Amino acid sequence: MRQAGPIEAAIEASLAAALDTAAAPGAPARLVAALRHAVFPGGARVRPRLTLSVAAVCGGGRSPLAQAAAAAVELIHCASLVHDDMPCFDDAPTRRGRASVHAAFGERCALLAGDALIVLAFQTLGAGAVAAGRPERLPDMLALLASNTGMPLGIVAGQGWECEDWVQLPDYHRAKTASLFACASQLGAIAAGAEARPWKALGDWLGEAYQAADDLRDVAGDTSSLGKPTGRDLVLGRPNLVNEMGLAGALEHFEKLVDRAATSVPDVAQAPMLRALLRAEAERLVPPELRQRVGAVAHAAVA
């Protein structure tokens, strides 16, 4: 879904506006700094780009409501990164190539920054519906955002599987990653006045593909290009597709998931454009040099 500048500029502008709300006079300064650190500069912004891409092909373009929904999804994602990085979970010292929030601001600020970002996501969505003159779309959008963030099946539930003795890998990945992608695609549709349901599969498959790519890169990627350490799943005893399928199997699985995502795009006028963007995104997620490395390792294992 990587597109020309305007879509990315719209995302950054919506996030900046949301953060400005949180940083209004009276706010404690360190927590404001921690919030900004958690959100800027961003990663690939893949979830909000999905929201705006779906809104665009559904005819909603970069409407204020679509932008608010995109920002809301990204704020939830940023919150989850801050809390997942904390010492009791991944204890990750770096994120996006620099200090993680707790490493830079301490555990207290990281805990509160995650909380504040979750609240800000719901606040941004509500304010966006009002500003866009579409308050009647809020109940469905709020329900989607909440169910894909919280319990029993959202990303918090997904992370919750890391507290269990036993976990079924697909359930874990579905909740931890795919749920927020499915939320992103469906919010884009509703924001544009379209039905949500036909856009769920796109988010589901893309989310699964994204998780598979993440697992692949954790095993076969290099730290400098990822901005975070590799091999963490093994160190942390976290489930990883590669352990289950091998490198070549995981790569094949990834390709299949991207295909399914592309096939699931409903038959709208701009569907071919959206499918082409998906292919480009797949190249970004698992770049040619990583594919080559996977091929070489798989070949060596067979030989």
Next chain:
Amino acid sequence: MRQAGPIEAAIEASLAAALDTAAAPGAPARLVAALRHAVFPGGARVRPRLTLSVAAVCGGGRSPLAQAAAAAVELIHCASLVHDDMPCFDDAPTRRGRASVHAAFGERCALLAGDALIVLAFQTLGAGAVAAGRPERLPDMLALLASNTGMPLGIVAGQGWECEDWVQLPDYHRAKTASLFACASQLGAIAAGAEARPWKALGDWLGEAYQAADDLRDVAGDTSSLGKPTGRDLVLGRPNLVNEMGLAGALEHFEKLVDRAATSVPDVAQAPMLRALLRAEAERLVPPELRQRVGAVAHAAVA
């Protein structure tokens, strides 16, 4: 605001229904248990009782929307307790007379339980507005809940002042405690179809009174009746009114705040009943034996 059984039963029923949503099939079991531990059995449920009392005197009784709003406020409160108790903040081993969530389920589950409860609060409010056939009231209610929970002035911001080197005590108490009370009273009004604004002062003053009572009990209370250790503010270097005003000064301040809360009640038919409930609540917050102890200590200090 302590009333006969029905209001309390309504609160427990709404909370139970919300928790059942979170515990639906597919949820990780330990996190479900941690959520239930965080919410049941409850404390005094003072915030949801405020919501339902205001809704009642505004003519909204125990409507589904008022109940959802009451549950939402209490869920946010429970989330804040779980996160405030964690090792990086108060490191509190007990809460409401038994193990705190992190002590019982570990830090990971406590972190996620707080997150899930915040999300559940917004979800409960949204679902309540739809179930009550009042979706048009959702935008204002969502905005109130978010602004009084998050940044720059909600309870997360209030806790954020504990990360700063310097804090103005009234700002800290306003955000950390009074904001959610002001939210509770105003949500009750909106849920009943009344204007929110006239009910803000009641929540503000009652919240400040509640914080003053908490400070008093931290210094002069006894652990067994509170269900949590006393003297924690001193140990944790947290600001406490008693340090600033002395015990007698803090007690006098508390009484003044309760008076202001009672005076602020708008002139509705049932205002006298609500004012009487406030006086009863003040007796519960600072019981006679505590008043006597404060009097004795203050007397000894003068002598």
